[in-house]
Amino acid sequence: MRELSFSSDDHLFGLYIAGAHLENLLWLCERSGGHETGGVLVGRYTDAHNCAVVTAISGPSSDSYRGKTTFYRGTRGLQLWLDRLWRSKHHYYLGEWHYHPHASAIPSLIDIRQMEAISNSLQYNCPEPVLLIIGGHVSAWEARAFVCPRTNGAIEMQRRVDGVAIDAFGIDEHRDELPNLRHQHERGNLARRAASECRQDQGG
Numbered sequence: 454m455r456e457l458s459f460s461s462d463d464h465l466f467g468l469y470i471a472g473a474h475l476e477n478l479l480w481l482c483e484r485s486g487g488h489e490t491g492g493v494l495v496g497r498y499t500d501a502h503n504c505a506v507v508t509a510i511s512g513p514s515s516d517s518y519r520g521k522t523t524f525y526r527g528t529r530g531l532q533l534w535l536d537r538l539w540r541s542k543h544h545y546y547l548g549e550w551h552y553h554p555h556a557s558a559i560p561s562l563i564d565i566r567q568m569e570a571i572s573n574s575l576q577y578n579c580p581e582p583v584l585l586i587i588g589g590h591v592s593a594w595e596a597r598a599f600v601c602p603r604t605n606g607a608i609e610m611q612r613r614v615d616g617v618a619i620d621a622f623g624i625d626e627h628r629d630e631l632p633n634l635r636h637q638h639e640r641g642n643l644a645r646r647a648a649s650e651c652r653q654d655q656g657g
């Protein structure tokens with residue numbers, strides 16, 4: 454499956470998700486039963502610090518709330534998962550993702566407010582969190598990505614293929630492959646320590 458790549462118009466911010474992680478993400482959307490779902494994005498920044506590369510995603514923790522048009526990501530188990538990824542790979546919290554079933558991937562005001570709260574949170578200590586929203590349904594989905602720098606509001610990043618901006622809407626030609634994916638059962642939440650290490654890493 455094709456990967457997802459986004460960058461801001463000024464190329465200061467970006468997000469990259471390899472095809473295997475995108476498959477996993479769409480599989481979580483497909484099994485959500487028409488309810489919103491989501492989780493966190495974990496990974497690292499490129500050496501130039503202008504692109505967040507996703508290396509792991511979580512699904513909704515068991516204490517998440519999943520409504521038809523509402524999603525509250527819980528925290529149960531997330532810290533342990535983040536700690537393990539930090540210890541084993543030095544990968545850290547990058548941001549959030551969630552799914553708007555049968556709706557556009559445009560963030561709600563609540564979505565934006567939540568990201569602003571994360572970017573300003575001492576606990577998260579991650580001043581440029583990214584937000585990925587999947588909209589539509591699994592065979593005809595769209596993806597939009599945003600970065601929320603502290604004090605700067607939300608900036609939409611454009612989806613790009615081979616460096617060229619394209620429309621956010623995508624048809625998934627590999628839908629039949631989705632059900633065989635395994636799901637990581639590590640769930641969880643925001644890691645205070647990993648998030649602060651994230652910032653140290655980004656600042657280097």
Ligand SMILES: [Zn+2]
Binds near residue numbers: 551560561
């Ligand atoms: Zn939303």
